[in-house]
Amino acid sequence: MFEVLSNETLAPNLHRMVVRAPRIATARRPGQFVIVRADRGEERIPLTIGDADPAEGTITLFVQAIGASTRRIVSTPAGGSLRDVAGPLGQPTHIEQFGRVACVGGGVGTAVLYPLAKALAAAGNEVTSIIGGRSSQYIILADELAALSHELLVTTEDGTRGRKGFVTAALADLMADPERAPRLVLAVGPVPMMRAVAELTRPHGIQTLVSLNPIMIDGTGMCGGCRVVVGGESKFACVDGPEFDGHRVDYASLMDRLTTYREFEDAARCAADECRLGEVANG
């Protein structure tokens, strides 16, 4: 059992949870993830380790409630516990001094990005963070990223915060400015966003890393369900990734595979909504 020490809502359906997991807190490197199962019968959910405090023996998780099992995770209050937390899994991000680095995050991807930006800044890089979301309420970790970034750029689709539009526009401007152009771009977010970033940097030959989120079960290379096509080859995102060369990823295949269980997810959502309707009716 893994005790939940705190659980706060950062954005609609997005929670920050601090969980006691001393061995993982010690072993973890930025870029790695854990597999969490709130309770018996629940799915195994991969979650990026957003931060870790080895002295306290805790890890921080950013959890977006989208399906039944993620909802069970975020509904675990402080003082409660998660049944299974396994990790750290995946390859750590390769951190060195690259010089100027742009960290681009979309939606909840910003949570995955945050530990990488933090590690890159700590390694002496000049980090520009570009984060975007649908509207201001979906912008997360802006203060945390501002504190470690040379510059923080915010975009929203509806213009309610920062620049109106997509993160790619802000990145394009950055690349066009010889004083600010990055040597390395890290992009984490919805697949179309990562693809757009990769297409933007490709003609300029700027190294671009993306963090992929395929469907996983074990997270240890045992099932192959997480396979993604990179440079024409099948890779297991849980052991070879989750980060890959953004210019070599087959995004279309990834996006398609992510829809495998859509019917089940829709059915589960319907069922949950009916439950909630029931609660309202009873309450």
Next chain:
Amino acid sequence: MANDLAMKERLAIPRVHMPELDATERSRNFAEVNRGLEMTDAVREAQRCIQCKHRPCVDGCPVGVSIPEVLDALAAEDLPLAARILRGDNALPAVCGRVCPQETQCEAKCVRGVKGDAVAIGYLERFVADWAMANPDRLGQADRPAASDRTVAVVGAGPAGLTAAGELARAGHRVTVFEALHDTGGVLRYGIPEFRLPKEIIDSEVEQLAALGVAIDCNVIIGKTLTLDQLRAEFDAVFIANGAGLPMMLDLKGENLKGVYSANELLTRVNLMEAGRNPAATTPVIAGKSVAVIGGGNTAMDCVRTARRLGAQRAMIVYRRSEAEMPARVEEIKHAKEEGVEFVMLTAPLEIIGNESGWVAALRCRRMELGPPDDSGRRKPVPVEGSEFDLPADVVVNAIGTRANPLLTATAPDLDLNTWGNIVVDDAGATSLPGVFAGGDMVRGGATVILAMGDGKRAAAAINRALAG
């Protein structure tokens, strides 16, 4: 009652039949197919054993169970004695009685099989083990040796790891089993389906280990959560039994279409995560209407029979050799056929064809014919030119095999591996690192439960010697 039948009487008894669930009914549910023998039938079957002096069956058993003694006690209806002997020799008899390929091991050597049917040793092993599980109070207390202050770490809670843990705990050592998944059993839990091996059997075996004082630490991935070096620093000895869990890819066009599963993924979803068999489970599984499973081993049979139970109207085995070459247990092949599984033999997959929305639509295949024998001694399949055809399928399962998972070994550069990534050990199970032993599929590649257990037993004996010295 003593087992003192005359030879003629023994020879006159026909081999017992295993009661089974009706094939049509069972192909729609996950209940165990083999129901187990009744006491009178089991005793009678045990009496078929002629107690021959040279005991060939024992040589056929990879862990050398004292089969004639167990059968003699059973034939005399002394079940506590039969159970004590069996359990002394085999740590997981209720498992082995269900999943061992007896027809190529003990029963293949049985003298009675020369002119007629071998004694049904596997059924009887299961019978005695199930009796023991149901009657723990009648077994008598096993002697617990004095507790030692030595500690042993076991990596992996599959049959090799569990067997070693039991042996080491019985020797008084303090044992901790580290398991990567959230539950124990290894392939017994996530691979072999409920209809062949009910999961409560694994639970019961693991409870017995816990009662012996074995600590089971799930969700710990050695090589990730803790390193082998950390284990070596913290424990007096380490036994590595992390299996061969990495699926081999088909390397066919279309492998990443939706509806293509590795055997491990399909089986893990259904067995470990209970998809499609427990309405309360939240993990989904794609239940195909027409499912093609590529491969001819036990894993392929488990996948195809699982697909049938998930509702497939057509469930097919696609195998490039002929049925005679199939490595699966004969009972699995028989059960699969009874359940309506189609066997598409001498057929090799060429490509997986998708539809416009990215789902599997068909498996493109080519006919094969058997040529001269290859290195394995089996006749090598060669393609028949111009014989391509499409098998309509909405789910394709790759059950061609697994390899060693490098997760642990990648972080232990001093550990000697062979070219396939398996850990190299000596006859006692010792690796190139002092105090580190290994066994099971991690050493052998995909093998069998009983060989894995034999490795666990042998390594535990070597560890006991090392810790005593």
